[in-house]
Amino acid sequence: MNIQAYIESGILEEYVLGTVSSQEKQEVECMSHIYPEIKEELMRTESALEQYALKHQTPPPASLKETLFAQMNFDEVTEEPESAELTSAEPTLVQADDNIKKLPVENDLIAETQPVSAQEVYADMTTANGGATVIYPSWAKFAVAASILFAILFGWSALQMSGVKKQNEQYAADMDMLKSDMDAMKKEAQYKEALASLYRNPNHKVVRMAGLEKSPESVVAAIWDVKTNDVLLDVQNLPAAPAGKQYQLWTIVDGKPVDMGVLDQEFSNKVLKMKQANPGAVAFAITLEKTGGSPSPTMEDMFVMGKV
Structure with missing residues (x-):
């Protein structure tokens, strides 16, 4: 069983919030007994919910007690007969x-x-x-006062429970957002780690393509495996391609441009796999072409270039 996937599924948060079915509840309790990692995560989630509830709890107004007793009159009130x-x-x-x-x-x-x-x-x-x-006897008046006090406290409790429910819903939304942010951070960390391993590989030759007059701020790195001639692109900064256009990679071999394939339209935070390079390539360049690519580069729309 993939314990980490089970933890990240969100069922533990739903269990703590009380939104799971009876079958799911039994499943979580069973899994927490079998796997210490699940039990530890469950306890951490419960502690987080408790801290959140304590942090956002709303105490009754300090004047509530005095207001209630001020409205109660325990003295016998009689009307004097004529x-x-x-x-x-x-x-x-x-x-x-x-x-x-x-x-x-x-x-x-x-x-x-x-x-x-x-x-x-x-x-x-x-x-x-x-x-x-x-x-009326005194005990009857005390009973009426107690009933009024109970009704007020019951209403106050219902109001508090409503507030707790809203806080739980907000807590669930915050947990979902936090989980989403953590997943994004985890993916970004994995991407950076994989990219760093590519740069550190001694079999890879990194060709840095700097921005030209068309786009001075653009930077793209070509990671060339000199053993297999596989080429990967790390797009560090490149403007989004306009509608109907697509970026295309080229190498210069024997003074002639050679097509290396078009870039994906979504290239941010990705390592793009391109066509294999010719061992005699002396430079890499990227131009902006029509969607699907072009048989020859449009020189006036060249964005980056780098020598091997």
């Missing part, structure tokens, strides 16, 4: 209190029952007229 109604109600309450105290004791259960005061009876009564007075 004097006439209170006067008419008091005898009834007193009479009810006296009746309760006069209940006969028929058994032990009733004997242990404490008498109920008129104030307690009055606290549970509501009058039917428009001037009704309602007194």
Whole structure:
């Protein structure tokens, strides 16, 4: 199994973000137990996500607690009844209190029952007229306050979870971008390493073609294998060919130009393989020709040239 390819597939990042299927989740967990490299990369990804979440977390406002408790009133709020109604109600309450105290004791259960005061009876009564007075017990008010507090905290948690989800999505996008950048850097490093090995090869003769009056800033190197006569081109700086045009490589043999093939339209960061060179070649040059090449070079459109 290609462990590095599995790591670079992106499934570990998806596993950490919780976007994989149940089958993929089991697969990742199984692979992390089998291969230490996968487990190490998984732990590194989880740590990176945790650090990202901690870095971008949004704490609740410092004033939230004070605002909540400022809106809560735990004192019993009662509406004072009109004097006439209170006067008419008091005898009834007193009479009810006296009746309760006069209940006969028929058994032990009733004997242990404490008498109920008129104030307690009055606290549970509501009058039917428009001037009704309602007194709620303290535990009910605490329950209402707790419910309000729970609802606010639940809403705040939902808002935070939404923010975390957006942060995770941003983190996934950042991870994809980072992975893309790392892949590009890896390819560029591989290209430079391969190119350096070509330049260091003692069997290769490097012919540097400098820019001419047509394009002074242009630079192209021809890497000529003197044993096989294979020729590679390292295009270091050359303007993009206009529409309908294409660059063409030439060698000079016995004072005559010899076609070495056309360059790819996309030649940046590439090593182009051209036709084999004649052992008697004394110079290399590149001209701009029509797409597909020309049987003879257009001298006024010569961009670079270099002697062997």
